[in-house]
Amino acid sequence: MYTYEQLHQFATQIFIAIGHEEDLAKKASDVLISADLRGVDSHGIARLKGYVRLWEVNRINAKPNIRIVHETPSTATVDADAALGLISAPIAMKIAIDKAKQVGSGWVSVKNSNHYGIAGYHSMMALEEDMIGISMTNASPLVAPTFGKERMLGTNPISVAIPTLHQTPFVADMATTTAANGKLEILQRKNLDTPLGWVQDADGNPTTNAHGVKEGGALLPLGGDREHASHKGYILGSIVDIFSAVLSGANYGPWAPPFVSFMDPVADPVGEGLGHFFGAMRVDAFRPKEDFLRNMDTWVERFRKTAPIDTDNPVQIPGDYEREMEADRRINGIPLLAPVIADLKELGEKFGVTL
């Protein structure tokens, strides 16, 4: 078990070691370790090595000049200058929030960026301002569109955070595939099969092979097959791709640069780096704040009271799981798997940082 502070400090020192100023390194760690805290282990410190490797192949700029390159009162496009997405994303979300303060809502697309951690960190920045926050990103192509056998989209997550008065806020953070890659990795480690509807093989046949994606197959869009409306998952992933990357001028669809350093980005890019998209809407841009927040409390209370199929298994509000994980891990610490600890120790030795 490690404390939040231990992991945060370690990651910060690594980010400094690869050339970041201390304030940027700390911000990157805030985003990265929030994933470990919230139980999204696949997106936390386990990825630190991956970011360092991207830096080693000159795909991360540790001294970025992150700037607005196009704007209107309610919108902006940000050039992340090849920064860690962990750094460019909160800066872009802050621009969206500032625009919302001025004109009611703010919408920011980002190009020339990299993997931005968990989508929910950024959308949740809006909550303390009594705004609705929206966050999405495109990602390494692993997903086949309905009827296709080629990997054309990433798991392209969508996060929406909505404030409440006294109730727990509504915080959705979901991949637009049936299963996120992290879930597959768990089954791979345990040598278990997946349910049908998560993965297809290299010929496009349904498979239960948890290694199917690595063997040339693809993740399936939310819905899983045409009969269960996988075209809707394909639509959602496409919208995320277009808002994040076509709107900003990043690489879209199959051109999205891979997160792994051993795969080179495509030789004929259609844009710059990876793309994100953020939104912030002041709730009092639509009605008096208290009215909205009180109604949201009623919404949350009423949905919790939905007649359950099984009384031991009540209907949940989006964000419940992550909130419970965070409450537990702040007190009891964050568990890490042995291979992750080994990776971190190796990283530490390389850069003279102790865990």
Add this chain to the structure above:
Amino acid sequence: MYTYEQLHQFATQIFIAIGHEEDLAKKASDVLISADLRGVDSHGIARLKGYVRLWEVNRINAKPNIRIVHETPSTATVDADAALGLISAPIAMKIAIDKAKQVGSGWVSVKNSNHYGIAGYHSMMALEEDMIGISMTNASPLVAPTFGKERMLGTNPISVAIPTLHQTPFVADMATTTAANGKLEILQRKNLDTPLGWVQDADGNPTTNAHGVKEGGALLPLGGDREHASHKGYILGSIVDIFSAVLSGANYGPWAPPFVSFMDPVADPVGEGLGHFFGAMRVDAFRPKEDFLRNMDTWVERFRKTAPIDTDNPVQIPGDYEREMEADRRINGIPLLAPVIADLKELGEKFGVTL
């Protein structure tokens, strides 16, 4: 077979007969008959009787004072004054577009409205302005959240329309359930079973009974079951509900008023009428217009060329089906089922209008 003009004229005269001014009646028919044209038969003239019945029980105001009740430069809330959603929705979308012209993007929530036809009509209004259009609405509660057996949400559709230069535009229009109600109705008429994952029975058990919803069960959120991530469909339906109804002050969740006139709205409403939400973003609020449109052309071309599983069944672009239906039906006419024709004749006799 009927021509578009025949159905449009008939619907217009019926809307006038129940008290609408001619221009509003024509606008309502534009929206209504666009569904027939685009092959979404469940949302077209087959529903005309339903709208008239709502008017008969005083739930439709034919002389509405549709007005902005709250606004900022980029947002507005509209009180539809119990108008047909077919009338209030295009007015609200126009406000979103006008705000986008001024400040880059416009976002409009609507309360006190009624069923607004197909979501895609409204989002597509943005295309001719070189804007991205967004449209969503809450609806009669028919859908159970994951782990619940109670109907808490509507089929709550999302539509996103994205312009291109020479290619066909991207026009998504999807219910946030595995199957829209219209698909169930087709199976009911043919006395066929549904696939598992579309419907659950009154106890929350999976069922293949196409009549399951009418018998006290519920439609299932996109994903179908927990293993296939139905919680993501529940999240999407909830976001539509909150943006459409909590943001505007309409009835949300299980309080959403039913479309059918024989069911009374709940006695303890939490808001006014049904809610919608619209968005418009100028593409040149993010980057030069031509750059965006050219990249979208490349996006569409590349996705059409996705390696297919079956070469006879290529990957489609959202909106292909509806566009093909429209091209066909403009020339060859719109087929109507015998019961629909009977309903229309009965309506016509009542109001002295001939089909």
